[in-house]
Amino acid sequence: MSRPFPYTYISCPCVERPVSDPSRKKETSPRKGSSQPAPEINDNDDEEEEKDFDPRSPRANFSLYPPEQLLYCEDCHQIKCPRCITEEIVCWYCPSCLFETPSSMVRSEGNRCARNCFSCPICTAPLAVSTLENVSGSGSQQGPWVLSCGYCMWTTLDIGIKFDKPTNIRNQLSKMTESSRGRQMSRAYGDLKSPLSPLATAYSTVDGPEVPPDDGKPPADEDPAVLGPDARFAALKAFYRNQLSETSASPNDPLGTDFGAGFSSPGALNRIMSLYTSSTLSGLYGGNSKKSKPKPLMMREAQTASEGLKLAASDAEDTIIQRMASDDCGWEGLASSEQRVFQFPEARFVEDLLPLPTLLRTKRSKRCKSCKHILVKPEFKPQSTRFRIRLIALSYIPLTTIRPLAVSPSSGVTSSTTLLAAPTPDLNALQPLQPIQILLTLKNHMFDPVRVTLGTPSVTPGAVATKVTILCPQFDIGANSDVWDEALQASNPADQRSSRSGLTGGYEKVAEAGKVWDKGRNWTTVVLEVVPGLLERKTGTLNTKEKKDEEDAKDARHARDATSDGGWSDSDENETTPPPGHGLGLETQSSPAPAQPDEDVLEIPVFVRMEWDSENQMEQPVAKGKPEMVKRELAYWMVLGVGRIEY
Amino acid sequence: MDKPSSQHLKPPSSAIHHHHHHHHHQQRVSSSSSATPRPPLTVHASATVADTVVFQGTHPISIGAGTVIHPRAKLYSYDGPLSIGEGCIIGEKSSIGASPTPTSTTTTPTTPTTTSGSSEAPSIVKTRISNAVTIAPLAIVFPGAYIHSAAIVESSATIHRGASVGSHSKICGGCHVPPNGNIPDWTVVWGVGSNSGQRRRKRTTGKIVPSAVVAAGSVTPQQQGVEGRLIEDARLVVLQRERETLVHMIGGSATARRR
Structure with a gap:
């Protein structure tokens, strides 16, 4: 093992x-x-x-490590295991095209390749950009382009997507998924082979904060202005940020508010704190009469589609269930949980899966935790596999x-x-x-x-x-x-x-x-x-608990053999409680183990x-x-x- | 252009005496009896069979036009006749049919039913590989399997006895098709392991309207009308080219070695 x-x-x-x-x-x-x-x-x-x-x-x-996983700090003169070091990211790069992504871009755009690298949504194999020109006979030498998986033979034609040019596919794809999102998203829940889209487009909402929450009207119909997942996330983010700034900035007199309502706002804490800290408290008291104080705005939830609210269609689940039960879906038509992990939450079927831009990887430098001395420093360039500094323990011990x-x-x-x-x-x-x-x-x-x-x-x-x-x-x-x-x-x-x-x-x-x-x-x-x-x-009945602990520890070491990750916690003291899930097997191991x-x-x-x-x-x-x-x-x-x- | 003559079938161990019967397009060889029984071979003249391909068994083996068989492929016909269609590529070290079990290696060529090494299949089962099938290196196709046209059996995949692989399907590397299993047309079997880790997916053949989440909004509707079948057509074109190249490589080397 x-x-x-x-x-x-x-x-x-x-x-x-x-x-x-x-x-x-x-x-x-x-x-x-x-x-x-x-x-x-x-x-x-x-x-x-x-x-x-x-x-x-x-x-x-x-604490046991294979020797080749250990580092050595020349300042501390000590062996350093993965738990004795800290890591810093040197660069982000795409493992597939080896292009470095600036960390600022990673922060804004996310840690996925922004170029042409995609992995298959079905089987996670890398996708290749291939042309259709010689088959479709479109005449021009630049035919439409698709992403295709060499392993499971998935192509973007499976989801009805092709690209006009073979470069910058990430942009092309995001345009496709975002541009006419409203129509498409209405179809996502109302139009899954059901005649709801006319209703959805006919319906229009009143935009404004006075729109009551969803209890009043049945959420059967979709907003025409409903946003795509990404846009909705952005809208919600902007909305809540706005709410935070509004609610926390507006009140300046805490005592004028109804405290019961004020607590529901994140600005309440500020108000309470200012009650104790503000030197102008008395001045505020004197200066403001109670009736003139504005009620502090309470933080509210998103109420319109433009704010990111999304109401589920009342028959959305029925539609999904019907689709699942239909013959052309079957077990194979359902997206597995592994496939859905990185997809939009409403992607339930394999047809809903989008190609995933390749996850970026990092190069990391490692420092000694106690003296901050650099132990490992790789070359910055993603193409290079060299290290500027690499103090592995085996060159010392x-x-x-x-x-x-x-x-x-x-x-x-x-x-x-x-x-x-x-x-x-x-x-x-x-x-x-x-x-x-x-x-x-x-x-x-x-x-x-x-x-x-x-x-x-x-x-x-x-x-x-x-x-x-x-x-x-x-x-x-x-x-x-x-x-x-x-x-x-x-x-x-x-x-x-x-x-x-x-x-x-x-x-x-x-x-x-x-x-x-x-x-x-x-x-x-x-x-x-x-x-x-x-x-x-x-007979094996004697020390089952100890046995369990040893097994755990062994497992930990074996796992470390496979991965160099050393972040195991010391949880296995015998006096303390055994790790969760292991306390049950005390009696079950009474078989005559040698x-x-x-x-x-x-x-x-x-x-x-x-x-x-x-x-x-x-x-x-x-x-x-x-x-x-x-x-x-x-x-x-x-x-x-x-x-x-x-x- | 001595291609027909160069496309002689080349049974592996050259010590065995052969009778060559030349027909117009087909060459039939019936091997004399030896330690390993030689199957009656019917190889189309335009097929390319490498020198080191192993033909063993008692039932006839037929190979269709344009088929390329890589070196050290093993074709056994102990359990029944074996037919390989046109335009196939049989990969290196792949195994089609089953070799007799070691206990029953003492075979008598005249009674094929008793020579079949597998006790569970005493009757004659036909193994069929249709046209334009790709059998990748180290793939195993057991007797009784029927691999339909334009299917792909990837490397180290196993098609068990009596299984059927539909046309344009793909059995990915290392996957198993269970005995008497049936893989429909246009299906990809992928994943790890034999049963539990293995998944299937249907390849698209027709036009796909972009699904809801995908929302190919910028694509005009008439642009979307690309059928998924196009991809398969492209693959078959590539397969054709690969075969042409292989004919030069395998056939050429075989010719060179003969002279």
């Missing part, structure tokens, strides 16, 4: 340190209470694990890769048949209680050598106690260098390769405690000895602490000693997903 084994996740330090504090390094783990699922099944050494990161805790799962070491015959693991059969253990079916060795390679991408200290709880937290030993917890990684330097200097790259693979040595190589397994120019490999724990078969979901997944929390000396490019409050070379330190937890333990 998530990544294939083996994988690596890195826990962003922001979980335990919401406010960036570069002086403090990660030594204590997040709040224990929240990071532990309430009942530990076999809590053998709970006290010792006080400080350890628990990848199984529901809360921890929300070591790239961690793990892979199982081939089981050597001399290592004494001879009990299992599968292990002997397979040279490397199957990560999806790790044998319980059979030690395996895992090569953990850290590759340095910085141009400074790094000293790394690894730490891990000797027994993994969680129900399945897996023993983990890092044979060489402290080691150095060489500095990264230029690729060309390496190519020129590398005398025997083949040797490196062979030794690194660990297979070609004919199993002579035995992992020794305290020694690195292998070492290259900018990488170092150490060995982890892992004894997968034994899974207990439980284990909790993903309980068999072997995830090893590893604490990484790197130290290196770097040049002090910027002011650094934590600078110790030397003016030029500064000792840097970075520490974080990572989680190694090794495999799945077999039952």
